[in-house]
Amino acid sequence: MSRESAARPYATPHAPYAPHAPYVVAVLYCAAGALAAVSLAGTLRSGITDPHVALAFGGLIAVGELARQGAGAHPGDREPAPLAAAGALAYALLGETDRHPTSHGALQVLAVVLAATLAGAAPRLAAGRGPVLDHLVRRLLTVGFAATCFQPLYNTGALARWPGHGPYYALFLLLLLALTALCDAVLRAALARARTGWPYGPLLRDELRGLLGVGSAICATGVVIALAVAVAGLWALPVFCVPLLLTQFSLRRHGAVRATYAQTIASLARCTEIAGYTPAGHARRVAALGRAVGRELGLSEPELTVLEYAALMHDIGQLSLVDPVPAGATEPLPPSEQRRIALLGGAVVRQTGVPEEVAAVVERQADPYRDQPLTARIVRTVNAYDDLVGRFAEDGAHGPYGPLRALERLRLATGRDYAPAVVEALARVLARGGDVR
Amino acid sequence: MRTLPATARAYLLCVGFTAVLCAAPALRSGRAAPWGTVVALAALYALCERLARRPPMGRTGAGAFFPVLLAAAFLLPPPLAGLVAVPGALASPVERSPARVRRLWHAARLSIAVHAASHVFALGAHRTVTAPDFPYVLLPAAAAALAFSVVSALLDGGILVTAERSSPRTAWRAPLLGSLAPHLVHGLAGLMMAVLWHSTYGPVAALLVLLPMYISCWVLAQYHRERAAHQATIRALVQAVDIKDRYTRGHSERVGRASVLIARELGMDGDRLEALRFAGILHDVGKLGVPTRLLRKNGPLTPQERRVIELHPEYGHEMVRGIGFLDEARAAILHHHERLDGSGYPYGLSGHHIPLFARVVAVADAFDAMTSTRSYRRGRPVAAAVEELRRCAGTQFDPLMVGALARALDRHGWHPAVTADAAGAAGAAGAVGDVPDDLSGNVPSGALPGVLPGVLPGALRAVSPASQGVGTRAPEDSPRRPFPGPRGGTR
Known part of the structure; x- marks a missing residue:
């Protein structure tokens, strides 16, 4: 049973997947599919650079995906797999490891994120639990945005000229991720609108409000991981995920108590009927x-x-x-x-x-x-x-x-x-x- | 300060003196010392402390920013690291008086703990952590976090022992064990801060580490708030029963308490104990399904009416069916009127076919029904009630539960006036008194027989759309509940 249906033990009047604006979904799916195909083809042709880095980040994303919670298909639901999201964004923004510059491009980032997300979602898919496609499409598009903004700039050396490797570099990454989060909110609201037919404005407002909570924690962790790996090497990955794990744990407990609370309220409401x-x-x-x-x-x-x-x-x-x-x-x-x-x-x-x-x-x-x-x-x-x-x-x-x-x-x-x-x-x-x- | 015992005062002075001694070498460290880092971290900690104690966070915000202190322990030599905690602790808001003493105490305690952590870290690592140090630097970092945790818990326990005369066991053991895991996580976050602080990206990057910590504390605060609200809602379910059946007011809460007494004696803890408490509290919730007229009827019940009332376990089970976490408690609600010899209702289960929780709640229910005073009779003394329970053990009640209750009562006594955990239900349950007075003006006075005043606000007493009062009863000769042995204590 998904978290949403546990929290709300009765049907909403809208069938949740009555398509309202199918062309939006079609366009987004096509874009994500094209990105996936291009990235896979490009990576296969040129081979994987820095395979150990790719493996480490891929593992992090897969583990985060395994530990995800809820379906995340409804507006107002927060990011179901914060660890995986932060790991994917960090890989997209990764410039150095252990003070040595990396050379993986945006295409490799997308390919690794795609493979790792699928690997982590495989058990859920096999068990037939929850729609994962929307989630995957969003992940690909947002990571694609971040990686396309960052990797070419870094690999051509433009970033080394400005902002250089000082405090402004951290701020630049933060700004980039803030933009990415905005894109993600717009995407989520569009998908939710297409799925449910609810008005776009309030949906977008709810998504933007959600950014302040776990969204900001994900962005901050993404930047921290990218920088920490640059300073301290790949060992930073497990260490630096711990605070976000804590966040995920609190979120899960909060979600559980919210669901129980909703059930109790519904029971109280049944009093008058009984x-x-x-x-x-x-x-x-x-x-x-x-x-x-x-x-x-x-x-x-x-x-x-x-x-x-x-x-x-x-x-x-x-x-x-x-x-x-x-x-x-x-x-x-x-x-x-x-x-x-x-x-x-x-x-x-x-x-x-x-x-x-x-x-x-x-x-x-x-x-x-x-x-x-x-x-x-x-x-x-x-x-x-x-x-x-x-x-x-x-x-x-x-x-x-x-x-x-x-x-x-x-x-x-x-x-x-x-x-x-x-x-x-x-x-x-x-x-x-x-x-x- | 006047209220503190002499030992506590001596203890405080000792701790304060130690803190000053620890910090004293800082004066001799001169201009070469990293004073800039000290000032920056101290300001950061003070700012964070203020942020964490703001209303949405409340008390759960305390300690959210220990990573700053631990980062200081990793970055700075011990005397300077100890100083970092001082401004934040002095500026933090304190709820109870004497505020000045408490602030000084916090400052001294944290300063000593950070000092100790810094010492421990220096044993195994040098102050600028870089890539080659990983993963070995994790060990001194964990040890330092451990030292921080142990020292602050020891100092905290000391004040409890000297000022509030708690036993050393309760003062030291639980806080020490409870704080280890969070402090290790804080230690890791502090290590991240320290690594980034010295990197080319500077303190700005280190600040970002704090954001996830802050968010998780914020979520945790919300979690606690919703949990309290949820417990209040459970109690509201019970109060809905109280509206209908005024004779059993407070009964549910006390049965919950007695059930917990028995369960503790049986060695249950954690979630099961909590579930059993709810089982006790909610056992009569099905009375909502019984017509109010019947619950309040004067005079003896006809067999037909008795059958209707005996439906209440099934109504109750139906009502809480949707509440997932109750689980075992639902069985208790359904079966709390079964008897060991199989002559109970609704299913006539016997012996160990009756679920464990139901056997516990049955004993607690009968015990409270006998000992509580109702308007038509006085409650029996506890000893007489236990005697009665023993008499019926084996036929009606599980002797195991009766024995457990008797032992628990010997040990803890029975204080029915104190409701189970009014404090645990937080402010939400306390809202009973919040009903506006003018509401009672809407209630026809005939509907307010003055029994048991003050337990529920007047607004919640019965009103009938046609303004017919229920009629006042003559409590003494009411044959409604002549107590026929423990059975039927509550019908």
């Missing part, structure tokens, strides 16, 4: 559809998490009712009653340790939309939609009529209760086949 207050699957549907609507409206990943948790727990205030509301639908209740349940829910949510914003959303889910933050508007609208569709289905309106009538009802109430923009976003999501019922 207690008979809400129909089965209601909270999960509202969370999944709410997330889709949030994406449609361009929310960032942290905001989407708040939205998701709030949607999962929005009915929890009903636990304090002695008798369940009919069908768990709070929408037909008088507004004051709805607001009271919402406040009670907020009080419970406040005790769960989720971010403060989640409780605020739950508390204000029954307010008129003009008083609500955007996340609360989404929760209110999607909740009402799910309640209405459920009610119409009970009345015998099956097929497409239920959702259409529910949307109609929501549109009629956009004067006070539901934000028009949210209702329209919901309609667009539904029109794309995002109905999760």
